[in-house]
Amino acid sequence: LVVVAMGKLSLLARVAAAIGVALAAYVAFEVYLSGTPILNPEEISNAVKIGHFKSYFDDVTLASAAFGRGLATYYYSSGSAALKAQTEISPLDMLRYFGVPLTVLLYGFLLFPARRLSRYGGGNAIHVFTFVLYLVLSMSNPVLFNSFGMLVVLWYWSKIRGGSNPAGQPAGRASV
Numbered sequence: 001l002v003v004v005a006m007g008k009l010s011l012l013a014r015v016a017a018a019i020g021v022a023l024a025a026y027v028a029f030e031v032y033l034s035g036t037p038i039l040n041p042e043e044i045s046n047a048v049k050i051g052h053f054k055s056y057f058d059d060v061t062l063a064s065a066a067f068g069r070g071l072a073t074y075y076y077s078s079g080s081a082a083l084k085a086q087t088e089i090s091p092l093d094m095l096r097y098f099g100v101p102l103t104v105l106l107y108g109f110l111l112f113p114a115r116r117l118s119r120y121g122g123g124n125a126i127h128v129f130t131f132v133l134y135l136v137l138s139m140s141n142p143v144l145f146n147s148f149g150m151l152v153v154l155w156y157w158s159k160i161r162g163g164s165n166p167a168g169q170p171a172g173r174a175s176v
Contacts, residue, residue, distance in 0.1 A: 047079065048077075048079035048080055049079060049087075049088070049089060049140065050079065051077055051078040051079020051080065051081075052077050052079040052080075052084070052087045052089055052092060053079075053089070053092065054078060054079070055075060055076060055077045055078045055079065056075070056092055056095070056096060058078075059075050059076070064096070064099065065095075065099055065100050066099050066100065066101065067099045068095070068096060068097050068098040068099035068102065068103075069096055069097065070097060071097050072085040072086065072097075073085065073096065073097070075096060086142075088140065088141060088142050089139065089140060090138050090139065090142060090143075090144050090145060091103065091107070091139055094106060094107075107135070110135070110153060111128075111131065111132070111135070113156075113157045113160055113161055114160050114161050119160050119161070119162075120160065124159060124160055127156060127159040127160060128160070130156075131152070131156040134152055134156075
């Protein structure tokens with residue numbers, strides 16, 4: 001709701017609102033989240049995810065960083081103390097499967113489906129911001145590479161690329 005409202009404000013009001021939201025987020029983090037185990041590395045879920053990362057970096061070689069190891073390959077994760085083919089950390093899994101170059105290319109194509117940079121500004125800036133937030137969410141939850149995640153990707157692509165009209169008519173005109 002805040003993001004949609006910011007799209008309707010002047011530039012000065014957007015900057016002021018962004019600063020206000022950032023300050024509110026900082027205060028919420030300091031007051032509320034600092035006393036909870038959400039970001040505590042000793043919390044079980046966080047310890048498992050940290051273990052996944054440590055094990056990936058312990059296991060990575062120059063060849064696996066460049067080319068990956070293939071889909072659903074197993075590696076030992078000290079976070080879960082077991083062999084894992086997939087974790088809840090999508091970017092880490094993509095790095096293991098495809099390597100760094102193809103993972104960067106994959107996320108690049110997801111985020112930038114159009115060639116013209118002008119498509120990412122103006123009225124589409126809100127869509128870009130929303131999709132980036134969704135990508136951030138997918139970093140710790142397996143929500144990007146599933147059926148719902150692909151629907152979100154298709155929604156984003158349709159907004160950035162301008163959608164398509166099967167009848168070839170300009171948007172807003174009814175075909176008879």
